[in-house]
Amino acid sequence: MAKKDRPFALPAWAQAAPFGLVFALFFLIPLAFVVMVSFWDYNDYAIVPGFTFRSYVETFEGCYDQLPGLCTILKTYLSTVKFCFLVWLITLLIGFTIAYFLAFHVRSVTTQMTLAVVCTIPFWTSNVIRMISWIPLLGRNGLVNQGLVKLGVVREPVEWLLYSDFAVVLAFVHLFTFFMVIPIFNSMARIDKRLLEAAYDAGASGWQTLWNVVVPLAKPGIVIGSIFVITIVMGDFVTVGVMGGQQIASAGKIIETRLNALQFPPAAANAVILLAITLLIITALNRFVDIRKEL
Amino acid sequence: MREGRPASFYWLAAFFGAFLLFLYGPMIAIVALSFQGPSGGLTFPMNGVSLHWFEKLWSGGGIVDIKSAFVRSLKLGLVVMGLTVVLSTLAGLAFRKTFRGQAMLFYVAVASLIVPSIITSLGIALQFRLLDDAIKAYAPAFIADDWTTGMGLYTSALGAHLTWTLPFGLLIMFAIFNRFDHRFEEAARDLGATPWQTFRHVVLPIILPSLVGVGLFGFTLSWDEIARSSQAVGEKNTLPLELQALTTTVTTPEIYALGTVTTGVSFLVIGAALGAILLLRARQARHGSDAGKGMV
Numbered sequence: 001m002a003k004k005d006r007p008f009a010l011p012a013w014a015q016a017a018p019f020g021l022v023f024a025l026f027f028l029i030p031l032a033f034v035v036m037v038s039f040w041d042y043n044d045y046a047i048v049p050g051f052t053f054r055s056y057v058e059t060f061e062g063c064y065d066q067l068p069g070l071c072t073i074l075k076t077y078l079s080t081v082k083f084c085f086l087v088w089l090i091t092l093l094i095g096f097t098i099a100y101f102l103a104f105h106v107r108s109v110t111t112q113m114t115l116a117v118v119c120t121i122p123f124w125t126s127n128v129i130r131m132i133s134w135i136p137l138l139g140r141n142g143l144v145n146q147g148l149v150k151l152g153v154v155r156e157p158v159e160w161l162l163y164s165d166f167a168v169v170l171a172f173v174h175l176f177t178f179f180m181v182i183p184i185f186n187s188m189a190r191i192d193k194r195l196l197e198a199a200y201d202a203g204a205s206g207w208q209t210l211w212n213v214v215v216p217l218a219k220p221g222i223v224i225g226s227i228f229v230i231t232i233v234m235g236d237f238v239t240v241g242v243m244g245g246q247q248i249a250s251a252g253k254i255i256e257t258r259l260n261a262l263q264f265p266p267a268a269a270n271a272v273i274l275l276a277i278t279l280l281i282i283t284a285l286n287r288f289v290d291i292r293k294e295l
Numbered sequence: 296m297r298e299g300r301p302a303s304f305y306w307l308a309a310f311f312g313a314f315l316l317f318l319y320g321p322m323i324a325i326v327a328l329s330f331q332g333p334s335g336g337l338t339f340p341m342n343g344v345s346l347h348w349f350e351k352l353w354s355g356g357g358i359v360d361i362k363s364a365f366v367r368s369l370k371l372g373l374v375v376m377g378l379t380v381v382l383s384t385l386a387g388l389a390f391r392k393t394f395r396g397q398a399m400l401f402y403v404a405v406a407s408l409i410v411p412s413i414i415t416s417l418g419i420a421l422q423f424r425l426l427d428d429a430i431k432a433y434a435p436a437f438i439a440d441d442w443t444t445g446m447g448l449y450t451s452a453l454g455a456h457l458t459w460t461l462p463f464g465l466l467i468m469f470a471i472f473n474r475f476d477h478r479f480e481e482a483a484r485d486l487g488a489t490p491w492q493t494f495r496h497v498v499l500p501i502i503l504p505s506l507v508g509v510g511l512f513g514f515t516l517s518w519d520e521i522a523r524s525s526q527a528v529g530e531k532n533t534l535p536l537e538l539q540a541l542t543t544t545v546t547t548p549e550i551y552a553l554g555t556v557t558t559g560v561s562f563l564v565i566g567a568a569l570g571a572i573l574l575l576r577a578r579q580a581r582h583g584s585d586a587g588k589g590m591v
Contacts, residue, residue, distance in 0.1 A: 009490035013396075016389035019382045020400050022461060026454030027407045030418025037421050098314055101307040105300075115311075117569070122318050124515035125561040128538045129554040133321035136328050141338045143324070174317065206303065227409060235411020238521050242542050252413045252522075259526060264421060271414040278411060 034275075038268035047264050055269035076249040077277070083165075083240075083250070084233045087172040091229050092222065094173070095180025099221070100214070102181075103188035104196070116185060123178040131171050131242045138162040138170075163245030171243040176232055180225035187221030188214065223285050230285075234278050251277075322558065329551035337548060348552035361537060361553065368534035369560075371448055371456070372517040378453075379460040379513030380506055386461075387468025388494075401465075408462040412522030415458055420526040423451050446529035455523040460513045467512065471505045504575040511568035515561055 038055055041048040063071040070078065098119065106112045122130065137143050138161040145157035160166055191214065199209040215222075237252035251274045258267035328335070332343025352361065390397065407415070423446040430442050445451070479501065483493040521535045528536060534557065541550055 019386035
């Protein structure tokens with residue numbers, strides 16, 4: 001290696017510059033364009049620069065007239081929020097239980113890490129494959145239906161197992177419980193085991209220890225996992241599309257539909273609305289924890 | 296601590312087992328079904344065992360252009376992997392010091408993770424669309440005349456993938472450097488090493504196994520990416536996008552065969568990465584440190 005006369009260290013900002021540049025070019029500027037174009041006008045052929053609320057007005061068209069009934073956009077958001085809440089609750093319960101098992105019941109660190117990696121591996125494989133892998137199980141002639149019919153639980157195969165709300169929630173849980181397990185496990189792994197012994201010695205029952213010691217200390221992981229799961233479900237259109245048989249609406253799917261029709265300004269307006277709602281949820285969650293401290 | 300296993304251990308272990316079955320069971324099902332006989336369908340039972348659907352996939356008979364999509368995704372994944380490792384390492388080093396806009400950059404990276412992918416994708420699509428319009432309107436004729444679009448695999452799609460892989464890279468770098476012992480570097484400096492020598496001979500060998508992990512995230516996240524690519528990919532689709540389109544049109548086990556191949560690539564990469572990490576760790580244990588040899 002060539003020996004330099006003067007030690008020269010790259011200044012920190014220069015080291016961070018390429019990283020920052022990627023986000024400037026492919027995240028910040030594009031977001032600014034989304035906001036800008038959401039106020040543009042459009043016709044059948046092109047988008048027209050300008051400043052109009054047309055896209056927003058059209059998005060909420062009829063919402064006031066239909067009161068107390070719900071217009072399409074509100075119904076869609078309601079359905080998305082419903083998915084969000086269900087998936088959040090289920091992934092939280094499963095994720096917490098799995099992380100608790102790994103952190104407090106598996107004694108050797110090597111086994112802990114191995115099992116954590118085993119839980120992570122599916123995350124590194126294709127989501128679409130993991131979605132379609134439910135077809136042989138849940139389809140009309142799938143294993144579950146075959147079993148149910150054979151056992152005499154139902155006479156006809158059950159239809160709602162696939163391409164339904166149920167399938168969507170199942171797929172979300174299947175795909176994204178990972179995002180709960182790892183942060184919660186990470187938080188729990190740092191809990192000083194002596195605290196649990198102290199609680200035990202002080203006469204706390206298992207549940208009391210869990211609720212008053214483990215849960216508060218695992219809160220950062222819970223919040224981080226929740227942020228991940230909620231934002232993914234809020235913006236999703238792939239899972240809802242594939243598992244819902246392209247029949248179920250979602251906030252993300254509105255944007256996709258508009259884009260397929262090449263209606264950029266309404267797509268952008270919907271993106272801005274989705275972004276605002278997502279940020280609102282995160283800000284609310286962020287009040288509970290400082291993410292950066294927890295890494 | 297209390298001796299023996301409490302009853303809750305067995306309940307939780309059973310729950311964990313059930314969870315693993317839930318995670319892996321469906322995947323095993325489609326791998327099995329991809330070896331379905333020629334007359335077999337999308338569900339069990341198997342009508343014989345054959346490589347029929349793989350052959351069909353390979354010959355390109357049923358599904359259009361899957362091979363080139365495969366190659367495209369592979370190349371893009373490798374480029375994303377390389378850039379993710381290099382840029383994250385640099386940024387990780389930068390974040391150990393202070394610089395202006397540090398907190399801002401961190402929040403932007405985290406925001407990129409949690410802003411719904413479709414929005415980022417839409418933004419990039421708009422950006423390139425407006426760029427194309429601007430070039431066609433204002434650039435000198437020799438550029439503007441032949442210009443179709445700036446969108447493509449290594450421009451818009453690459454950028455879109457990086458906004459997804461780099462935040463993971465940075466978070467892993469934080470985890471690495473939080474546990475990094477500064478005294479190694481100080482020792483190197485005291486012995487007269489230049490900053491580059493310190494990095495090359497001290498820091499890099501220590502963090503190398505973790506960098507393999509960053510690379511693993513970089514490749515696999517790109518290999519399977521859909522939502523961000525969906526609007527930003529340009530004319531030629533990546534493999535996951537083709538696959539997503541096929542879910543509505545293909546009704547033969549061919550799609551399972553494709554799934555098996557894709558998952559096989561993922562597992563190869565994961566296996567290679569984990570193997571490399573273990574090898575590097577073992578090497579470190581042999582050469583790098585006298586930890587555990589009696590010194591405190």
